[in-house]
Amino acid sequence: MALQITQSCVNCWACVDVCPNDAIYEDKPHFLIDDGKCTECLGDHGVPQCAAICPIEMAIVDELGEFLNPPGSLTGIPIEKLKEFGLWREAA
Amino acid sequence: MELPVISNTTPEAEGGGCASSGCGTAPDALGHLPDHIRAKVQDHPCYSEEAHHYFARMHVAVAPACNIQCNYCNRKYDCSNESRPGVVSELLTPKQAINKVLAVAAEIPQMTVLGIAGPGDPLANPARTFETFEQLSERAPDIKLCVSTNGLNLPMYVDRIAQHNIDHVTITINCVDPEVGAKIYPWIFWENKRIFGIEGARILIEQQQKGLQMLTDRGILVKVNSVLIPGVNDEHLKEVSKIVKAKGAFLHNVMPLIAEPEHGTYYGIMEQPEPTPEMLQDLQDACAGDMAMMRHCRQCRADAVGLLGEDRGDEFTMDKIDVMEVDYEAAMVRRKVVHDEIIEKLDAKRGIVKPKHEGIPEGSRPVLMAVAGKNGVVAEHFGHAKEFLIYEASPEGVRFVSHRKTELYCGGMDACGDGDVAEAGSTESLLDRNIRVLEGCEVVLCSKVGYEPWAKLEAAGIAPNGEHAMEPIEEAVMAVYKEIAATGKLLPAVDSKKVA
Numbered sequence: 001m002a003l004q005i006t007q008s009c010v011n012c013w014a015c016v017d018v019c020p021n022d023a024i025y026e027d028k029p030h031f032l033i034d035d036g037k038c039t040e041c042l043g044d045h046g047v048p049q050c051a052a053i054c055p056i057e058m059a060i061v062d063e064l065g066e067f068l069n070p071p072g073s074l075t076g077i078p079i080e081k082l083k084e085f086g087l088w089r090e091a092a
Numbered sequence: 093m094e095l096p097v098i099s100n101t102t103p104e105a106e107g108g109g110c111a112s113s114g115c116g117t118a119p120d121a122l123g124h125l126p127d128h129i130r131a132k133v134q135d136h137p138c139y140s141e142e143a144h145h146y147f148a149r150m151h152v153a154v155a156p157a158c159n160i161q162c163n164y165c166n167r168k169y170d171c172s173n174e175s176r177p178g179v180v181s182e183l184l185t186p187k188q189a190i191n192k193v194l195a196v197a198a199e200i201p202q203m204t205v206l207g208i209a210g211p212g213d214p215l216a217n218p219a220r221t222f223e224t225f226e227q228l229s230e231r232a233p234d235i236k237l238c239v240s241t242n243g244l245n246l247p248m249y250v251d252r253i254a255q256h257n258i259d260h261v262t263i264t265i266n267c268v269d270p271e272v273g274a275k276i277y278p279w280i281f282w283e284n285k286r287i288f289g290i291e292g293a294r295i296l297i298e299q300q301q302k303g304l305q306m307l308t309d310r311g312i313l314v315k316v317n318s319v320l321i322p323g324v325n326d327e328h329l330k331e332v333s334k335i336v337k338a339k340g341a342f343l344h345n346v347m348p349l350i351a352e353p354e355h356g357t358y359y360g361i362m363e364q365p366e367p368t369p370e371m372l373q374d375l376q377d378a379c380a381g382d383m384a385m386m387r388h389c390r391q392c393r394a395d396a397v398g399l400l401g402e403d404r405g406d407e408f409t410m411d412k413i414d415v416m417e418v419d420y421e422a423a424m425v426r427r428k429v430v431h432d433e434i435i436e437k438l439d440a441k442r443g444i445v446k447p448k449h450e451g452i453p454e455g456s457r458p459v460l461m462a463v464a465g466k467n468g469v470v471a472e473h474f475g476h477a478k479e480f481l482i483y484e485a486s487p488e489g490v491r492f493v494s495h496r497k498t499e500l501y502c503g504g505m506d507a508c509g510d511g512d513v514a515e516a517g518s519t520e521s522l523l524d525r526n527i528r529v530l531e532g533c534e535v536v537l538c539s540k541v542g543y544e545p546w547a548k549l550e551a552a553g554i555a556p557n558g559e560h561a562m563e564p565i566e567e568a569v570m571a572v573y574k575e576i577a578a579t580g581k582l583l584p585a586v587d588s589k590k591v592a
Contacts, residue, residue, distance in 0.1 A: 010168050011183075012212060014157035017219075018284075045284050053281040055158060055167040074161060075358050076278050085353070085361055 001063060002035035003048055008059040015050035015060075024050060058089065132259060132313060134438065135204045135431060136236060137400050141388045141492055144400045145468035146434045149205040150196050152189035153180035153395040154220045158212035160242050160280040160296060162266075163358040164319055164349055167212075180211045180395040181405065186223040188410055193228060195413045196397055197235060198423035200404070201430040203397075205260075207238045210394035215245035218252075225256040234424055234431075236260065240317070244280060244296050246303025254310050261307055262345075263300055264317045267325050268335050270294035275324050278358070301339065308340030315343045315386065320367045320375055321359070322349070333379035344379060345386035348372050370532065373494055387494050399467075401479060401495070451574055456582035458486035459573055460493065462530045462554075463565050464538035470560045470568050474541040474549075480530060483565065485573035490566045498526045527552050535572055537565075 002023075005015075009030035016024045016031065021044075023037035033050070040062075041048045051060045051068035057075065060068045071088045072079050082088035137144035158167065184192060197203050206228060208214040214221040225237050238260035239253065246263065253261060267273045273293025280292040287295065307314050316336045318329050325332075333344050348367045351359035358364075367375075376385045390401045398404040461484075463470055464477035482493045499522055527548055530536060536554050539561035549556045560568035576582055 012156040012158065012167060013217065014159070014212070014281075017157055017217070018281075047285060049284060052284065052286045053157075053159065055161055074279065075163075077358055077361055081361050085356065087356065 001040055002038035003033055003040055003050060003068070004035075004061050004063075005031050005033055005050075006059055006061055008056050010056055010059075012055065014053045014055065018049040018053050020044040020049065129313075134435065136238075136260060137205065138207075138238075138260075138262075138315070138386075138389070141386070142438065144388050146202060146438070147205070148200055148203040148397075148399045149207060150193065150203055150397040151207045151209045151392070151394050152184055152192060152224060153182070153211055154184050154186055154189045154224050155208055155210055155214040155217035155394075156183050156212045157216045158210075158242075159216040159244050159282075160213070160292075161278050162242075162319075163276055163278065163364075164321070164351060166356040166360075168356065180393060182395070182410060183211075184410070186220055186227065188413075189224050190227050190231065191418075192408055192410070192413050193235065194232060194418045194420050194423075195416045196408055197232060197427065198418045198420065199407075200398065201423070201427040202399075202434070203235075204431065205236045205238060206232075207240060209240040209262075213242050213244070214239050215241045215249050218245070218249060222252055222256065225258060229257055232420065232424075234427055238262065240264070241303075242296070243300030243303050244282065245299070247299055247306060250303060250306040250310065253307070254312065258312070260313050260315070262315045262317055263304055263341075264319070265297075265300050265304075265332055265336060266318050266321070267293070267328055268297055268301070268332050269328060270297060272325050272328050273297055276319075276321065301335075304336060304339045304341060314341045315345060316341045317345045317347060317389075319349050320346050320372055322365050322367050322371065324364075326367070326371070326375060329375060330378055330382075333383045337383040342384070343386050344383045345389050346372065346376050346379065347389055347391055350391065369494060369496055369529075376494070387492060390495070452487045452577045453583060454487065455584060456487050456577055457584065458484050459535065459576060459582070460484050460533045461535040461537060461569050461572065462496070462533040463569065464536070465565045469562050469564055470537050470539060471562065472538055474536065474538040474545050474556065477538065480533075480536070481565065482533065483569045485569050490569045490573075496529050498529055523548060527554070530554055535576075537568055537572065 005024075007030060011026070011030055016026075020041060021037045021039055023034045024031055025034060048060075048068065054060055054069060055074065057069045057071050057073060058067045062068065071082050077087070079088060133140045133143070135143055135147045137147045137149050161167075193206050208221050208224060221239065225239075228235060228237060237256065237258045239258055240262040241264070243263045243265065266276050270290045270293040273296060274290045277293050277296060279286050279288045280296050281287075282292070282295050304314055304316070316332075318325070318332055320326060320329060329346060336344060349359065349364065351357060351364050351366050353360045353363070376387060379385055388400065392400065393403065393405070395405055396403050397408055460482055462480035462482055464472035464474060465481045466472055477498055479495050479497045481495050484491050484493050523545055527545075530552075533554055535557055536549060537557050537560055540558050541549070541556040546556050557572060560571065
């Protein structure tokens, strides 16, 4: 069980610094999570730390491809506006 | 330690009619500070209005991570073409940052200040931020270090800030009321959780205020930045200004919201209006009765290099720096000479007792003038000016009020004066727009003005003036003010449209 980083990632390092398992590493075009190390923070924190600090919606997904931070959840921008500006996409 | 607060208001003005216009400032508003404080800011372009004409600063982008979301920020910070806070062209490791700072300092001896300002929050990147500061304080002791933060992590790092000799800290404080805060900050990351809404804003405000007090208790100079967001915190900022002054902040910098839809920020997309230059100036004036205001901020990038208002970042990309050889010991000697010369010049200027402004009748109204200036003198062609500095002349003297950005319409070297602002069809609207930017000004001072803009300026009621090229700005403004006074046009009986 492990989380994954998507193409929405802006490489801001925030998740790297808070991951209790050192599971996140720099890569091109974006950071990646080592699925051998990621525990989704079970036993360390109540919520996965990468998803709790990540500022970008849709950048972190679980094994089912569900967004931990779906469109609109962090910025509060309404879905119709996100669609208008091309900032919305469906979960995989 | 209690820090004296520099005031833009003369003592007698505080209870009187001109407190709200902040009149009576000396051109050097820092002149009456104790020597040890003045020494700390006299070569800091972001703390001293006077210094920003002569001294340069740079930011190194070593701090990408952030721990809060602001509605005026989009965390997709990678942008090379825009000049606004929070954008950078390349992130640096601490090692790269140090090489860049040494290279710039050797090349631009006027560069006295190194700041870390993002593109995230420096204190949300403590390892990268403090490694950079630690190395620089050892290798380049002649560079002042400063840091800019949203304040959330400030209390836990105040001791490290003091330890690294960082004696200038800027905190962005947009509110002191969590209900206002919830409209600006959708969430914060705090104690391993994302906290939304009013509760998040409450914690942020609490940490900012605590951090501010801890810094001023240690004698560290604190500037407070606030973003003016019309309808959200405009009235509220007056209270913010009072509170941060009471806690010992040294300077308050109220900046206009930048909210373009193409930036992809919440405010941009939701069409939150930006303040007009007049709104900003009114609020700065309203706060000035309580607090020294910074009015020369250019809202620069998190990787800016050079004088305020210019950006020489392109000359110092990592690929160029990697092949530069820097002998910093030798550079420090050259830098010292340059700094001493500038300080000596400023001291000499300060020592001159300002002459009484003779020939200006009592009760003359103030006049706003726009200046195409550079390095403290009237320097630029009207059509080449990227911005105009707005000065107010009154019987009390000359004070810097604000700067207003233009869009360049004049491309050619000699496009002015020979009637060859040729592409009138395509350039006309830009010229018109620039003239609109100067609304409220009665005179524009520049080194030269072309025929076409001259006519348009006059038609707009703005007198173009190219008589004072290369003269110090304040002297030039006062000279023109005296000329107008001599015509009798400044007295209420003759012209009452600008009174109050």
